[in-house]
Amino acid sequence: MKHLTVQQLAERLANGSPPVIIDVREPHEYQLARIDGAILKPLGQIFSWAEELDKQQEYVLQCHTGVRSFQAALVLERLGFTNVANLTGGIDAWSMQIDPRVPRY
Numbered sequence: 001m002k003h004l005t006v007q008q009l010a011e012r013l014a015n016g017s018p019p020v021i022i023d024v025r026e027p028h029e030y031q032l033a034r035i036d037g038a039i040l041k042p043l044g045q046i047f048s049w050a051e052e053l054d055k056q057q058e059y060v061l062q063c064h065t066g067v068r069s070f071q072a073a074l075v076l077e078r079l080g081f082t083n084v085a086n087l088t089g090g091i092d093a094w095s096m097q098i099d100p101r102v103p104r105y
């Protein structure tokens with residue numbers, strides 16, 4: 001599995017070649033803090049929403065600190081997705097290192 005740092009993701013977003021960011025947290029967490037453009041798809045519903053995704057698309061999985069998104073990336077890989085990455089440190093690292101306007105919780 002690939003891992004992406006928040007700095008690497010910020011560079012990708014800035015240079016115009018962004019992956020699809022999937023936020024696997026719960027709706028109330030997403031309302032508190034999120035990366036612009038991230039799509040909310042809670043981990044608990046992964047087997048439903050994974051069927052809607054393109055297996056060839058590049059996805060970065062993101063959560064609060066990187067634990068749930070790691071689990072989600074593993075599940076997607078087992079379902080045949082070949083281009084998934086886990087965002088190391090999650091939204092918490094994003095807030096501390098990239099965008100301090102994103103609230104920490």
